Every structure is written in structure tokens, then in C-alpha cells.
Amino acid sequence: MKFHPSSLCPHPLLICIALLMAASSIASAQNLYDFGDWISYRDTRGVRSIDGGGQEIFFATSGGILSYHLLKNFWYDPMAVGYGLTEAVDLGDPVLLFLDTETGLLWVANRTEVLQFNLRQERWKRVEQHLWPQSERVVNFGAGGDHVYIETIPEYDYDRWVLNYKPLPHPLWQDDVTRYVGDRDHGGFMRDMNPAETEDIRWRGVRSMQPLVTAQLGHTTIAHPPAGFPTVTTPHGWLWQFDGNLIDPRLRPYPIMDWYLDSYNRFWTAQWGAGILKVNLMNTSSELIMQGPAGNDIRTILVTEDAIWMGGANNGDGLGISRADRSYKSWSFIENRDSQRIRTTEVNEIAEWQNLLWFATEDGLLSYDKKNKWGLYVVQDNLYHNRVTALEPVGDELWIGTEDGLCVMNAEIFRIDRIPQDGLEMYGVTDIVACGDSIYVGSPVGLFAAAKGSRAFVFGSLDPGLIAEEVSDISVFENEHWLVTERGVMKYDHTRRKSDSWLATVWMKHTHPTCVCAMEKYVWVGTKDDGFYRYKKGSNEWLNYNTADGLLSNHVQTIEQDGDDLLIGTDEGLTRFYWNRPSRNK
Known part of the structure; x- marks a missing residue:
């Protein structure tokens, strides 16, 4: 059979249709x-x-x-x-x-x-x-x-x-x-x-x-x-x-x-x-x-009743911890020079506990009473290490993760106790969450768990497909806790004792997950270089959002829910996304 050269080319109408679809x-x-x-x-x-x-x-x-x-x-x-x-x-x-x-x-x-x-x-x-x-x-x-x-x-x-x-x-x-x-x-x-x-x-x-x-x-x-x-x-x-x-x-x-x-x-x-x-x-x-944060590296966000607090690797002259009112029209900043107790404004996490704000910094744990009174807790106060990496308020206790181990502070006398550990497993705590009657701790070698009121943590194996590796972030919604590693995302149902996992190579274009935020219908997962993803529960549907949509940077470091808004911390600033607009069907 002979082919006319034109038969090897798409019909002009098909080309037009393809271009229109692409546009x-x-x-x-x-x-x-x-x-x-x-x-x-x-x-x-x-x-x-x-x-x-x-x-x-x-x-x-x-x-x-x-x-x-x-x-x-x-x-x-x-x-x-x-x-x-x-x-x-x-x-x-x-x-x-x-x-x-x-x-x-x-x-x-x-x-x-x-x-x-x-x-x-x-x-x-x-x-x-x-x-x-x-x-x-x-x-x-x-x-x-x-x-x-x-x-x-x-x-x-x-x-x-x-x-x-x-x-x-x-x-x-x-x-x-x-x-x-x-x-x-x-x-x-x-x-x-x-x-x-x-x-x-x-x-x-x-x-x-x-x-x-x-x-x-x-x-x-x-x-x-x-x-x-x-x-x-x-x-x-x-x-x-x-x-x-x-x-x-x-x-x-x-x-x-x-x-x-x-x-x-x-x-x-x-x-x-x-x-x-x-x-x-x-x-x-x-x-x-003055508008906007005092430094564009946003690694942690705390939503309170009257303000949005944020911090990151913003240390130096004119840089620091940022606070915005709920309208985002009035901004204020905290610098090193504001108190002798502030050794650095490089912040890894912010928490609210016992009517105080707590800042996990690269050089100590800071407390702040909103009347400009600061407290500082370091190794001499029984921290394992001055580099504080994670915080989790649980009732009358504040759980504190450091580079060298896990600690807990009691509300009655603000005393810090070290959680005993026999080996290196709990070194380099990355995140802490409370779910049901348990405390979960992320670390460079995986996930650990203990019953509330207990100090005995045991290793929790990850779902098949995710080997024992660093757990970078954990998020809890009701009886579910979601965690991310460099290789993917895992969900664990605390009530049913059942887990599922999704590999990044399959669902996220081979990028590395960095953070997670779980809600009733959706789970949001930030990545190192591809913006963030929305997972729709029950459908196995993953949807990507990036700079083409309106995100500041594709390097997402933290995601927090604030009602119908998502607050997305990146290495280039903060993005607020109205994720729940009723008229949008995406």
C-alpha cells in the first residue's frame, strides 16, 4: 500500500482542535x-x-x-x-x-x-x-x-x-x-x-x-x-x-x-x-x-484568636519573628535586640500553651507573655540540646523535641524532664503530635509512639512501601494521623489500627514531600520543588497546585488551615489560598 505524504500529517482541523484544547x-x-x-x-x-x-x-x-x-x-x-x-x-x-x-x-x-x-x-x-x-x-x-x-x-x-x-x-x-x-x-x-x-x-x-x-x-x-x-x-x-x-x-x-x-x-x-x-x-x-513578614523564610505558622504568628530562618539585623493581625493589614516584628533572652530569631515551631507563646529556636526555647516579657530555657534547664525542633501542647504538659532527644515541661512549676532513651532512636526529633490516647514522635529513623501519661516510647513501623526513614511532618484529624517522609505519605487510623501509604514517585511526579495538613475531606501535602498537592479522601485523587496557580514558590515548608484559607509557608514568603470558595469546582 502506498501512502500519500499528507496522510502522515494530522488534518488541519485536528491541529486546530488540539491547539484550542492546549490553550x-x-x-x-x-x-x-x-x-x-x-x-x-x-x-x-x-x-x-x-x-x-x-x-x-x-x-x-x-x-x-x-x-x-x-x-x-x-x-x-x-x-x-x-x-x-x-x-x-x-x-x-x-x-x-x-x-x-x-x-x-x-x-x-x-x-x-x-x-x-x-x-x-x-x-x-x-x-x-x-x-x-x-x-x-x-x-x-x-x-x-x-x-x-x-x-x-x-x-x-x-x-x-x-x-x-x-x-x-x-x-x-x-x-x-x-x-x-x-x-x-x-x-x-x-x-x-x-x-x-x-x-x-x-x-x-x-x-x-x-x-x-x-x-x-x-x-x-x-x-x-x-x-x-x-x-x-x-x-x-x-x-x-x-x-x-x-x-x-x-x-x-x-x-x-x-x-x-x-x-x-x-x-x-x-x-x-x-x-x-x-x-x-x-x-x-x-x-x-510596614507590611509583610520580617524575612521571607516561613517554616512555621501559628493561628491564634487575634493574630497569625510566623517564623523561619530569619535571623539578623531587621529580621525576626512576625505577627499579623487577622486582617493582615497590621504587622509587627520581634528582633534579637528586643530582649537579652532572645539568642536567635531562627524559629522551627511556634505553639500556644498556658496563655504563653512558645518558640522553638535554634538556640533555646523561648516563652512570651504578650506583654513583652520573655523567658529562655536551655540545656542548663534540663533540655537535651539548645536546638529545639518541635513543640506539642498536651493538657498541662508541653512536649519539647530537640536535636538530642525528647523532653516534657510540666505546667505547675514549668520544670523540664528528659524522656529516657537507651540509644540514638529519639535523636533529632522532627515533629510531635497527640492523637487519641497516644503521643507520636517523628525522628530521622522513623515514628515512635507512647500512651499519654507514659514515658515509654516504642518504634512504630511504617506502612509497606515506606521504609524506616525520617518522618518530616505529622498532622492529625480526629482518629487519623498523616505523616510524610521523603518517599511518600502515610495515613494511620488510630481507631481501626489500619494504615495506607502513597509513594511520591507514583502520585507526586517524583518530588519529595515536606509537610502535611489533614482536614475532614482533604489532605494537603507540601513538596520540596512542586508546590503542594490536595488528596481527596475516598477517591484517591491527587491534585497539584504550584506557582502557575498563584503560589509564591514551589518550595513549600509548612501548611496550616485557617478556616476557609490555607496558609502556606514557603522559602520566599507566605501565601494565603482561599481553598473553600463554593463557586470553584476543581
Whole structure:
């Protein structure tokens, strides 16, 4: 039989159908979600750029975009990951933004991309990638006529002529400017070989850093040299300097990066490392706004009645333990310097017990009474090791896991007792949970169990398919406890004494599970490099969620339920996912 060459190729109609199906499957990642289903929080205290118009003002920060309604005096949810037309858009590390009120578009430049946010559609898109050389930095956005403009200069010149001369740049910054021009609606940027200076271009960036005059401040305060900044009455302990530096109570300076006067007699400043300063020019009073965690490594989350506490490997100057109120609008931080008892703010777990908060840190167990009174427990207080890895409140006892063994604290006198061990089995405790009448302990060699009130732990073999190996996390729902190892997930029914397991190589694309959160109908499993999975009980259905859906990072370190929200701690920040929206059928 002879074959015509065309018979070896699919029919054009079949090609069209296949392309439509592919496009549909790609688009579904974002079409399944409503605006607000995925909200992420990074450290946004590094503020670089401000622009506003109409009733809104926007801020480009190292953790994404912040926005504020000027008339309603209301902060919108932050945008670290934006809703795209087909998939989520990671905003990266924004360095400059520009609000074009005529087109309703917000233009954002990060280190390598030009992004565009449509305010009416509430959707993001990537307009350009790698438009300028890696050694250059975007310093200006402008718009006029039918065009939008971008200007870049070498990073070296930015450091030399802009940063070193804050608040007003040295004129030599203009000596090596490259300009790009594009369509005001769609971009399509090309290098402008003959840039002309026209008065109809509105600029934001280095070009807009011009001295203010008293008339611009509403004649309610004097414009002080060198940049015409007003007098500011700062929050308690802070100091405002007329060169734009903001000094904190520990005498640490935070330089001004940008400033903006809104139409409601308010002066806004971008302070690198300290957040946003909002000044009421009528009476010079001010408010300092800091949003997001004090460090983006989120390894543990505690949900309490009035707050969300979170911690991780965030130790050092300006980093620490973070607290957000239930609206996620007000944030506060705890640093090493806040108490002599705090040796480190690198936290492995947080628990609430006996009206105190407890922090398992890399150098001791901390207690906190919410009135800023701290306690510290170390080896001298009978801990096995100062590296505390796990906590579990059980009635009037607090179980404490350390690198060298298991301990328990009694509520009556806060005394620590060591759990006896004959060998190395209980070294390196990874997690502790109470289920039914038993205490379960994860360790590098597997799972151990003891009856409540007993101190005699025995080794519990894992389900067939999971060899004796490190148990990294355990979650309990009613009589079920779920645990994860590097090789997979296991469920143990405490009542029926029955276990089941799922290998990661079969169900999770060969990735490594890291954490687990069990609920009534679903079990959520975080992974090292593939986001997290939802297991639907009774159906053996596994569903994957990752950065294409709206997650900050595919490296998930902890998952906690907060009602209809999932709080997902990653190595790049916190993501809040509205998992239980009734209208979504996924």
C-alpha cells in the first residue's frame, strides 16, 4: 500500500482542535480563580518607588506592589504574585512603577521585565523581557502623546550618581542614558535612537526627584533644604531628618528612595528598609506602614484568636519573628535586640500553651507573655540540646523535641524532664503530635509512639512501601494521623489500627514531600520543588497546585488551615489560598 505524504500529517482541523484544547488547559490555571483567591506576603519594607493618581497610590517594593485608596483610607491586599491572563505572574523585584491615569494602566519594571497591570480588568501581563542589558537599571518611566518611555542607566552610575547623592541625584546621572519607546497601550518597546525632550511627557523616577517648594506643601509647613521636605512629627522613638533619612529607636538610618504629594494634603515617602511614611501636612503627624513578614523564610505558622504568628530562618539585623493581625493589614516584628533572652530569631515551631507563646529556636526555647516579657530555657534547664525542633501542647504538659532527644515541661512549676532513651532512636526529633490516647514522635529513623501519661516510647513501623526513614511532618484529624517522609505519605487510623501509604514517585511526579495538613475531606501535602498537592479522601485523587496557580514558590515548608484559607509557608514568603470558595469546582 502506498501512502500519500499528507496522510502522515494530522488534518488541519485536528491541529486546530488540539491547539484550542492546549490553550484551554493552560488558561484554566487562572480562570478557575477569582481575584483574591491567592494572596501572597513578602517583606515589603524595602520601598523604592511611588506613583498615584485619581484615588489610588501605588508603591514598588522589594516584596511586590502595595496600593492604597486615598479617599477610603484603605490598604488593598499586596500583589507579590499577580493574576495573569493564562497563569500567575510573579512580580519579581520591582524597582520602578508608573501609573498612567489616561489609559488605566500601571507599568512596573523589575530587574529583567516590564509588566503591565490593567486596573479595570485587574489582570497582569508581561510586556517585555530582557529589553535592557543585565548591567543596566530602569530609572525612569514616562508617558506622553501615544507613547510610553523607559530610560535605563548602568547600575554603576545609579549607585554613584543617584544613591550616593540622596535625596537629589547628581546631574551626571544623565550622561549615559538609554531610552526605549513603545505604544502607550501595548508596549512593543524599541530603542529610541533620537530621543527628544518634550514638555508633554510626564516622568516618574530619577527625573521626578525635584526639590519641593512651600507652595506645594499647602503653606501649612515650611519646605526645608536640600529637597524641600516638610517638618514631620514621627512615631514615638523615630526621628525624621530633612535630608530624607528616617532614624529608628536603635539609631539605624533608612534612606529615602522616592516621595509623592497626593491631592489630599498628604506627603508620602519610600524609606528603604523601614517601609512607607505617610504624613498629614495639616498637622505634620505621620504614620509608618510596614507590611509583610520580617524575612521571607516561613517554616512555621501559628493561628491564634487575634493574630497569625510566623517564623523561619530569619535571623539578623531587621529580621525576626512576625505577627499579623487577622486582617493582615497590621504587622509587627520581634528582633534579637528586643530582649537579652532572645539568642536567635531562627524559629522551627511556634505553639500556644498556658496563655504563653512558645518558640522553638535554634538556640533555646523561648516563652512570651504578650506583654513583652520573655523567658529562655536551655540545656542548663534540663533540655537535651539548645536546638529545639518541635513543640506539642498536651493538657498541662508541653512536649519539647530537640536535636538530642525528647523532653516534657510540666505546667505547675514549668520544670523540664528528659524522656529516657537507651540509644540514638529519639535523636533529632522532627515533629510531635497527640492523637487519641497516644503521643507520636517523628525522628530521622522513623515514628515512635507512647500512651499519654507514659514515658515509654516504642518504634512504630511504617506502612509497606515506606521504609524506616525520617518522618518530616505529622498532622492529625480526629482518629487519623498523616505523616510524610521523603518517599511518600502515610495515613494511620488510630481507631481501626489500619494504615495506607502513597509513594511520591507514583502520585507526586517524583518530588519529595515536606509537610502535611489533614482536614475532614482533604489532605494537603507540601513538596520540596512542586508546590503542594490536595488528596481527596475516598477517591484517591491527587491534585497539584504550584506557582502557575498563584503560589509564591514551589518550595513549600509548612501548611496550616485557617478556616476557609490555607496558609502556606514557603522559602520566599507566605501565601494565603482561599481553598473553600463554593463557586470553584476543581
